[in-house]
Amino acid sequence: MAGHMIVMSERTWQRLPEDIQKIITEEAAIAQQRYVEWVDEGEAAAAERMKKAGAVIIEYSPETLAEWKSKTPDLLQAWVDDMAKRGHGETAAQVAAKWRELTAN
Numbered sequence: 001m002a003g004h005m006i007v008m009s010e011r012t013w014q015r016l017p018e019d020i021q022k023i024i025t026e027e028a029a030i031a032q033q034r035y036v037e038w039v040d041e042g043e044a045a046a047a048e049r050m051k052k053a054g055a056v057i058i059e060y061s062p063e064t065l066a067e068w069k070s071k072t073p074d075l076l077q078a079w080v081d082d083m084a085k086r087g088h089g090e091t092a093a094q095v096a097a098k099w100r101e102l103t104a105n
Contacts, residue, residue: 004035076100 006028047057076096083092
């Protein structure tokens with residue numbers, strides 16, 4: 001997940017020449033990858049600082065995580081349902097399916 005976005009309307013996007021769309025798409029992918037690497041590095045460094053200060057980092061077992069997830073509302077499905085009310089259900093369902101695929105592990 002990247003913490004930045006480039007936002008424009010579909011109408012504006014369609015007005016852009018294909019070569020500009022391609023540049024934006026390619027550069028967004030590069031920026032996203034760099035951002036994810038930066039977050040991962042920052043989290044690892046923070047964990048090391050915390051350990052040195054005496055903190056104990058506990059990783060949840062798959063069973064504990066599954067139990068937690070079973071008790072958590074499905075916010076992704078709520079988003080899909082909301083988007084369906086706005087006429088974008090099919091696209092939202094595709095996005096949700098991809099998100100679930102990417103976060104399955």
